Amino acid sequence: MSVVDHVLKNPGLLKLELMRRGLRVAAEDLEAVRRSGADASGHAVFGNTWDLDVVLPRDTWASVPVHPRLAARSPYLLVRDGAGHHHVTTEAPDAPRTPVTVKPPARFFEHTTSEGIPFGRIGTVHGPYLALSPTNRCAFLDGPDRCRFCGVAPAGAHDALPVADVIEAVRVARGEHAVNMVHLSVGWLGGDDGGVALLEPYVAALKKHFDILVAIDTLPPRADAWIDRTYAMGADAVSYNLEIWDPARFERVCPGPARSLGRERFLDALGYATTVFPSGGVLCHLIVGLEPLASTRAGMTALAEAGVVPVLPVYRPFKGRDMRADGDIERFPPTLEELSELYRDLWSLVRRHKLGVHLVRDLATVTTPLEGRFFAGHDGLLRRIGHRLAGSRLGRRTSARLSDLRRALRVREVGAVER
Amino acid sequence: MSAPPPSEPAGSEARSYEGSGRFLTRFEIDRRPIGVVLLDRLWKQLVLAALLGAFAVAVGLEPPAGLTPAGWKSLCIFALSAVLWATALLPLAITSLLAMSLVPLLGIMPASKAYGFFGSKVVFFMLGALMLSAAMIRSGLSTRLATAVVRRFGATPRRLVMAIFLLCAGGSMLMNEHAVAVMVLPIVVDTARALNLQPLRSPLGRALCFALAWGCIIGGSLTVLGGSRGPLAIGILEEATHGATTISFVDYIVFGAPMVLLMLVAGALLLRFRFTPEVTDTAEAVATLERRAKQLGKLSARELVVALIMTATVLSWAFVGDAVGLDTIAIFAMAALFALRAVSWAEVESEVSWGVVLMYGGAISLSAAMSETGAALWLAEHVFSGAAGSPTALLIVVALLSALLTEFMSNAAVVAMLLPPVFSIAAGWGVDLRAATMAVVLPSNFAFMMPIATPATALAWSAGYYTPREVAKNGFAMNLAGFASVLLLVLGWWPLIGIL
Numbered sequence: 049m050s051v052v053d054h055v056l057k058n059p060g061l062l063k064l065e066l067m068r069r070g071l072r073v074a075a076e077d078l079e080a081v082r083r084s085g086a087d088a089s090g091h092a093v094f095g096n097t098w099d100l101d102v103v104l105p106r107d108t109w110a111s112v113p114v115h116p117r118l119a120a121r122s123p124y125l126l127v128r129d130g131a132g133h134h135h136v137t138t139e140a141p142d143a144p145r146t147p148v149t150v151k152p153p154a155r156f157f158e159h160t161t162s163e164g165i166p167f168g169r170i171g172t173v174h175g176p177y178l179a180l181s182p183t184n185r186c187a188f189l190d191g192p193d194r195c196r197f198c199g200v201a202p203a204g205a206h207d208a209l210p211v212a213d214v215i216e217a218v219r220v221a222r223g224e225h226a227v228n229m230v231h232l233s234v235g236w237l238g239g240d241d242g243g244v245a246l247l248e249p250y251v252a253a254l255k256k257h258f259d260i261l262v263a264i265d266t267l268p269p270r271a272d273a274w275i276d277r278t279y280a281m282g283a284d285a286v287s288y289n290l291e292i293w294d295p296a297r298f299e300r301v302c303p304g305p306a307r308s309l310g311r312e313r314f315l316d317a318l319g320y321a322t323t324v325f326p327s328g329g330v331l332c333h334l335i336v337g338l339e340p341l342a343s344t345r346a347g348m349t350a351l352a353e354a355g356v357v358p359v360l361p362v363y364r365p366f367k368g369r370d371m372r373a374d375g376d377i378e379r380f381p382p383t384l385e386e387l388s389e390l391y392r393d394l395w396s397l398v399r400r401h402k403l404g405v406h407l408v409r410d411l412a413t414v415t416t417p418l419e420g421r422f423f424a425g426h427d428g429l430l431r432r433i434g435h436r437l438a439g440s441r442l443g444r445r446t447s448a449r450l451s452d453l454r455r456a457l458r459v460r461e462v463g464a465v466e467r
Numbered sequence: 468m469s470a471p472p473p474s475e476p477a478g479s480e481a482r483s484y485e486g487s488g489r490f491l492t493r494f495e496i497d498r499r500p501i502g503v504v505l506l507d508r509l510w511k512q513l514v515l516a517a518l519l520g521a522f523a524v525a526v527g528l529e530p531p532a533g534l535t536p537a538g539w540k541s542l543c544i545f546a547l548s549a550v551l552w553a554t555a556l557l558p559l560a561i562t563s564l565l566a567m568s569l570v571p572l573l574g575i576m577p578a579s580k581a582y583g584f585f586g587s588k589v590v591f592f593m594l595g596a597l598m599l600s601a602a603m604i605r606s607g608l609s610t611r612l613a614t615a616v617v618r619r620f621g622a623t624p625r626r627l628v629m630a631i632f633l634l635c636a637g638g639s640m641l642m643n644e645h646a647v648a649v650m651v652l653p654i655v656v657d658t659a660r661a662l663n664l665q666p667l668r669s670p671l672g673r674a675l676c677f678a679l680a681w682g683c684i685i686g687g688s689l690t691v692l693g694g695s696r697g698p699l700a701i702g703i704l705e706e707a708t709h710g711a712t713t714i715s716f717v718d719y720i721v722f723g724a725p726m727v728l729l730m731l732v733a734g735a736l737l738l739r740f741r742f743t744p745e746v747t748d749t750a751e752a753v754a755t756l757e758r759r760a761k762q763l764g765k766l767s768a769r770e771l772v773v774a775l776i777m778t779a780t781v782l783s784w785a786f787v788g789d790a791v792g793l794d795t796i797a798i799f800a801m802a803a804l805f806a807l808r809a810v811s812w813a814e815v816e817s818e819v820s821w822g823v824v825l826m827y828g829g830a831i832s833l834s835a836a837m838s839e840t841g842a843a844l845w846l847a848e849h850v851f852s853g854a855a856g857s858p859t860a861l862l863i864v865v866a867l868l869s870a871l872l873t874e875f876m877s878n879a880a881v882v883a884m885l886l887p888p889v890f891s892i893a894a895g896w897g898v899d900l901r902a903a904t905m906a907v908v909l910p911s912n913f914a915f916m917m918p919i920a921t922p923a924t925a926l927a928w929s930a931g932y933y934t935p936r937e938v939a940k941n942g943f944a945m946n947l948a949g950f951a952s953v954l955l956l957v958l959g960w961w962p963l964i965g966i967l
Contacts, residue, residue: 280494324496457504462495 051384056136056144059108060422063377066102066112067362067415070119070383071136073126074102074185077150080115099413100126101151101174102136106422107439111174111413113364126150151175156221161213165206173221174284177411179231180217182250183208186235193304195291197338197363198236200289208246210375214328218254228444229284229407230254233265236304242269248281259448263287263331263407267305275317276317279324280459284451285407286321287359289333290314294346297339312459315354322355327452328404330356333414337363341386345347345393352397357405359393361414388423395420406438406447429455482645490831498653513803514558522547526573526644531845538842545837545846545848554881559880560822563829570836585828589702590795593695594824599777600646601818602810608770608777610648611763612638613662618753621658624744627752629705631655632738635682638733638881640783644687644694645820648679648923655679656930661755662746662930672932674742677941681734681915683923688912689727691719691793692784695823696878698793700908702827703834703886704900714901716788722905725960726952733948743940772809776800823879830883848895858898858967863904865889866953870910878911878921883913892950899966906957913949915942 055061077100091338108267113119122139127145135145156173171180185208188194191232219226232250234243243266251262262276263285278286290311292298305314314332323329334347348358362381368461382390398405408416421431437443496502506513522543530539544566567585571578603609612634620630631651638647655675662959664672687693691701701714714722780800804810837843865885872881884906893903914921916939928938938943961967 136671276494276496279496454501457501457508458497460495460497462493 050140051138052138053144055384056138057144058422059104059329060391061384062104062146063108063110063138063388063419064362064391064415065135065384066110066122066385068365068387069122069124070113070115071100071102071124072119072122073114074128077126077260078116080156080268099174099182099425102134103149103151103175104136105148106145107436108419108422109175109177109411111177118364129407129463147317154224156217156224159217159220161209163209163213165209166176167220168218169206170209171217172413173224174413176225176227176229177231177413178218178221178227178229179413180214181233181235182214182247183234185237187238188236188304193307195302195304197291197301197335207425209344211249214250215253215257218258218260222258226441226444227260228448229263230263231263231287236267236308237456240270242266243275244269244278244281246275246448247283251282251369255452259445261285261407261444261448261451268309268313270309270313272317272320275321275324278321279455282455284325284455286325286449287330288314289331290318290319290347291333291335292339292343293334293350294339294343297343299408300355301338306392318351318356319354325353325391326404327402328357328407331359331408332356333359333361336387336390336415338358341390345390348390348394349397352394352401352403355403356393357398357403357408357417359408359411359414359416360390362463369385381465391415391417391420392423393420409439475815476749482701499837504775509665511556514554515878518547518550518556530800534842534845535840537575538840540568540575541833541836541840541842542573542846544569544833545572547710548833549884551879558822560825560829563826564835565620565829567832570832572577572953575836575840581832583834584832585674586708587699587702587706587828587831588792590824590827592698592794592797593827594819595794596643596698597819597823598801598804598810598815599644599780599797600643601815602773602804603642603777604646604650604818605772605810605814606773607666607763607767608773611655611766614654614763618757621753622751624662624671624746624749624753626738627658627749627754628671628678628742628744629735629919631675632678632682632734635679636686639683639686639693640689641692641777643692644683647686647927648683651679651683652926652930654671654926656773657755658928659932661752661891662749664746666931667934669745669932670742671744671746673931673937674738674744676930676932677742678734678738680924680927681738681945684914684921685727685730685734687809688723688730688909689720689925691716692781694878695827695913696882696911699827699830700877700886700904701881702831704890704904706831706835707838707887707890708900714904716784716793718901719905721963721964722901722966723909723956726909726949726956729952729955730949732944733952734945737941737944737948741944769809772807776803776807776809826879830879834883836885837887844891846888846891847851848892857873858893858896861893861896861898861955862902862967863954865903866906866910866957868951869907870913870950870953873911873914873921874917878914881911883906900959902966905961906953909956910949910953913947914947915945917942 055065078205081402100114104110104112124136125138126148127135127137128410129135129145134148134150137143137145137401141455157166157168157173161170169452170182170184171178172372173179184200185207186198189198189200218227218230232247232254237243237246239245244264248407251264253408254260261284262282264283265287267276268288269278275286291296295311298311304438314349318332333353334344334351344360348360394417397403398420403417405416405418408462418435421435438447474759497507499507525546526540527542528539530536532540548562548566551557551565552559557565567581570576570581571945581782618632621627624836631654635644635647635651638644638650656679659669659672659675662671664675697719701719705713777800780796783791783796783800788796805812834843837846869881869885871884886904889903889907890900893900912921914924917935918926924938924942928935933941957967
C-alpha cells in the first residue's frame with residue numbers, strides 16, 4: 049500500500065496532509081467558497097479565507113485550504129460520486145476513495161453586527177469551532193512590533209463590540225452547529241490585565257445565556273491575580289500562545305510580545321495557570337514550520353511536562369503575510385513523516401502527563417493533539433467510545449456543566465478592595 | 468517554568484460591584500484536590516442527607532417500651548432538631564419551622580393545633596423586645612449612652628475595661644444582650660484603634676473584647692430582658708403547667724441575682740489580673756470618643772421619645788408585668804414608638820432578627836408535642852433519673868448539661884430542648900418547676916468558650932484581638948465561676964428563698 053493510500057485510510061494523517069498541502073476542488077465548489085464563505089464577507093481575522101470545511105471519517109473536522117495557489121500541487125482531490133456524495137482521493141486509477149462530508153459555508157458569515165460589521169470580521173465559525181474577537185485592535189498591529197505571521201489587517205480593526213452582538217453571533221453559530229466552545233481572543237491592549245477586563249462582560253454573558261465552554265486566547269497578563277480572575281469570571285480554558293519556542297527566533301518573529309512581556313512571562317503565566325485551570329485547560333500554540341522541528345519538539349515536551357497542552361498548528365500563509373519566502377523558514381512544509389512523528393509524540397506526551405484534551409476537540413482550523421491518536425496505536429475501542437460519548441451533545445453539555453461546577457467549588461469571593 | 472507555591476494567596480482585583488465603580492471583587496482559588504474541596508463544600512449537605520435518612524428510618528421503627536407511637540415520633544423530631552440546632556446545618560429558625568411542620572405531617576397532632584402554639588405570648592414579647600432594641604440602636608440613644616459611660620469611667624486602661632464590662636452588663640440587664648454587644652462593639656473597636664492596640668497581641672485589646680462578651684453574657688442573665696431564653700423558658704413553663712405556674716419579672720431577678728453578682732465579681736477579677744494593659748494613657752481613646760460624642764450632637768427629640776418609652780416599658784414590666792403581661796406591654800410600647808414616629812418600619816424591618824421570632828414559635832410547638840405525647844416524660848426518666856439521686860443532684864446535673872450544651876447550641880435551643888424532659892422528671896421528684904426552669908435557663912447563658920456559642924462572644928471575637936483558643940481558655944475559667952455560682956444557688960439561695 050502506497051503512502052497516499054495509507055493516508056487516505058487514516059483520518060489523522062489525512063487531516064495533516066490536507067492541512068499541509070491543501071485539497072484540489074472542482075470549480076463549482078471553489079466558487080461556492082469564494083462567493084458565500086468567509087472570503088466573501090471579508091473575513092481576515094483568522095486568515096482562513098479560502099478554506100473548505102470537511103468532515104473526515106471519525107467525525108474529524110478539518111478546515112482545508114483550497115486556494116489554487118496553495119493546493120495546486122496537492123495530490124488530493126475532492127470528487128463526487130453519482131449520488132452526489134463527496135470523496136477525497138487522488139488521481140491514481142486505483143486510489144482509495146475516502147468518504148467525506150463537505151459542509152456548505154456557514155450562514156454565520158451572512159450576518160452583520162448591530163453596527164454593520166460582518167460577522168466574518170469579528171470571528172470565524174467552522175462547524176463546531178467558533179472563535180470571536182470582541183475587538184481585533186492590537187497595539188502591535190501598526191509598526192515594527194507586529195508578529196510577522198499575523199494576518200489581521202490594521203485597517204479593518206474595530207473597537208470593542210456590544211456584548212449583545214457577541215451573544216447574537218454565538219446564537220447564530222449554535223443555530224447551525226452544536227457549538228460547545230467559544231474561543232474569545234484579544235490582542236495586545238497595553239494594560240497589565242492581558243485584556244481580561246475587556247473580555248469579562250462577554251464571558252459573563254456567554255455563561256449566563258448558554259451551557260457552553262469558553263476559552264480565552266490572550267497575551268499573558270503581567271500579574272498572576274489576573275489569571276485567577278480569568279478563571280473566576282467564567283473562562284474554562286486559557287491560551288497564552290508563545291507560537292515559537294526558540295528564544296532568539298521568538299524575538300524575531302514576535303517582537304512585540306517579546307519586548308513587552310518577554311518569553312519568561314509567557315512560561316511563568318502558563319505555569320501559574322496550570323495551578324488554576326483544570327487539566328487540559330491551559331494551552332499554548334507552537335506553530336509548526338516557523339522554526340526547526342527539533343525546537344518545536346523541545347517546546348512541546350517542556351510544555352506538556354509543565355501541564356500545558358501543546359497545540360501545534362501547521363503554519364499556513366495568511367493573506368499578505370506569506371512567510372514562505374522568509375529566511376526564517378528552513379524547510380516548509382515539513383514532510384508527512386516528520387509531522388506524523390511529531391504528532392505521534394505529542395499524543396504520547398499528552399497521555400503520559402494525563403492532560404485533558406476535551407477542550408481541543410473540534411478545532412477544525414488547527415491540528416490538535418487528538419489527531420495523533422489515529423496513528424499512535426493507542427486508540428482502543430473503549431477510548432473511541434469515550435471520545436464519541438464526550439463529543440455527543442449530551443457529553444458536551446455535561447462537560448460545560450461540570451466545568452461550571454468545578455469553578456463554583458474552587459472560586460470564592462473574598463471581599464472587595466477599593467480601586 | 469515556575470509555578471507558585473499552593474499556599475500563595477491568589478486574589479484578583481478588577482470587577483466592580485454593580486452600581487459602584489469604586490470597589491473591586493477579590494477572588495481566591497481553592498487549589499486543594501477536588502475531592503477535598505467537594506467534601507469541604509458539601510459536607511453539610513451530606514451530613515444533612517444522612518441525618519434525614521436516619522430520621523426517616525427511625526420514625527418507621529417500633530417505639531420503645533413505655534412510649535406511644537406519637538411519643539416516639541415526637542422524640543425523633545426532637546432528636547433531629549437537637550442535632551440540627553447543635554450543628555447549625557440549617558438556620559435555627561428553619562429547624563424550628565421544620566420541626567413544627569413535621570408534627571402534623573407525622574400525625575402527632577392536627578396542623579391547626581401544632582401551628583397554634585406559634586401564637587404564644589412569648590413570641591410577641593420577643594417581637595416587642597427586638598423592636599425596642601431596634602429603636603434604641605437606630606435613634607442613636609444606645610450609642611450615646613455607651614459613649615457617655617466610657618468617657619466618664621475610662622480614665623485609665625483598667626477603668627476603661629471595667630467601664631466596658633459594666634456598661635455591657637448593665638445594658639444587657641435592660642435590653643437584649645445581643646443588641647448591647649452590637650451597640651458597644653463599635654465603641655470597643657474605635658477605642659482600641661485610638662490606642663493603637665495590635666490585633667492578636669494586645670492584652671488590653673483582649674481585655675476590652677472579653678469585657679464586652681462577658682459583660683453581655685453575665686448581665687443578660689439577670690433579667691428576662693437580656694435574652695430570648697428567659698421568655699422562652701417561661702413560655703414553656705406556662706405551657707407545661709397550663710398557666711398555673713409562671714415566673715414574674717421580679718422573681719426572675721431574685722432567683723438569679725446572687726449568681727450574677729458572683730459572676731460579675733469573678734469576671735472583674737479575671738479581667739483585672741489576667742490581662743496587664745500595655746498602655747497607661749487613655750487620653751487618645753478619650754479624645755476619639757469625644758469626637759464621636761460631638762458627631763452625635765445634642766439629644767434629639769427622637770432619642771428623647773425612645774428613652775421615655777423605654778423607661779416606661781421597663782417600669783411597666785417590673786411593676787405591672789404580672790398583671791398585664793410582658794407581651795402586651797411590649798406591643799403597646801412598640802405601638803407608641805410608631806405612633807410618635809420614633810422609629811420607621813423600614814428601620815425595624817432591617818434591625819430585628821426575625822429568625823429568632825420564628826425559632827421561638829417552632830421550638831414552643833415542638834415542646835408542646837413532646838409534652839402532650841408523653842415523650843418528654845419518657846426521655847427525662849431515661850436521661851436524668853439514673854444520674855440524679857435527689858432533687859438537688861437533679862438540678863446540678865441539669866445545670867451542668869445546660870452549660871455544656873450551650874457551648875454548641877443557641878441558649879434558646881438548649882432551653883427548648885432540655886426543659887420538657889426536665890419538667891417531667893422534676894415533677895416526679897416534687898421539685899418546684901420554677902427552680903427547675905432556672906437551673907436550665909441560667910447556665911444556658913454560659914456561652915463563654917466558643918465563638919459560635921452566642922452572638923456576644925462571636926462579635927467580640929470578630930474584632931480580631933484573640934484566637935478561638937484564647938476564647939476557650941479564658942472562657943473555661945468563666946464557666947467554672949459560673950458553675951460554682953449555680954451551685955451556690957442550688958445549695959444555698961433557692962432553699963433559703965423557699966423554691967427548693
